[in-house]
Amino acid sequence: MQKQTVTFSKNSSNLFFHILTKCNLSCKHCYINKEQHGDNTLDIETIKNWLTLFSNKSKQTNVIFLGGEPTLHPDLSLAVKHAKKIGFNSITIDTNGYLFNNILDKITSDEVDFISFSLDGATKKTNDSIRGKGSYDQCLAGIKQAQAKGFSTSMIYTISNENIDELSMMPDLVKTLNIERFFIQVLGIRGKSSEIKNNKISSNPSVSQVSKEKWLTLVPKIAEQIALLGIIVTYPKVFLNNDEKFECAALFANNYFVFPNRRVYQCPVCEDLPMHSFEIRNNLLVKTEKINEKNIFSLSIPEGCVMNKLIQPDNLVYDKKGAPKYKIACCLLKQEISL
């Protein structure tokens, strides 16, 4: 079994490209915030231009097409083909499984590296209470349809208090599914998962982050069980001991989170606020004025990630002297386990 922390590297970059924010579902924890991300659908010419904008580094860049639900975009297949043509390192589509617009008939497995399906419960009851009625069956059906056409498939499971207890049922489920990769994500306090109370952003009680104890008891153990099935498992590290080094990915790696209202963030935790580092204007990446997320990245605090402390401080614990008992890692720092 190989277990490694995936370190940040200047040599690779990821383009998380939200080509629209429209979605057919209304998940309880949806991170899309139309006030901050827009509600427009990018036309195909704009998508091609923006892909080209990031293509100077395309040989080392992975592009992930996202929404909303990206398959609702009638020209997603053309976007995929353009990304392939200009040489992106890998191409992924993240989907809720509904696979609109006959997308599987318009692209080939040579053009897409992974189709990644979101499921948030091992049972229909739990998944559908978070993601909406019918979404469990549709996700599993979508995986089968994609595999029947030769696509590589992966799964994303976003952990919250609503579904952590079903994580231990996931090895039995995934061993029937033939997926190649399994991604565990931590619930972000943004979009629908957050609410503003007394001028402070706080967690929406209908979905909440799990405690450190619960995370550390369950997540690494179940990740290993899934990896033993021959599936590569990736999960965020989240908690760092005080002697472990904290690094902010935005200072070491090139990650771009692009939204249809032209905003480009380097940190996903900042996405609920108008703190984006760049905007795309006239098909150029233009730096935004201060104050923005870039002013945060180099700040050093004993709690680790500054944005975490500002937005989701409930996951921090202090000793009697007021010192944090541990640090919160960059949300982009991942552990990867494989056989």
Ligand code: SF4
């Ligand atoms: S499928 Fe994704 S974009 Fe759609 S509501 Fe759920 S979390 Fe939001």
Ligand code: SF4
């Ligand atoms: S999550 Fe924190 S550490 Fe990671 S990029 Fe954002 S501000 Fe930096």
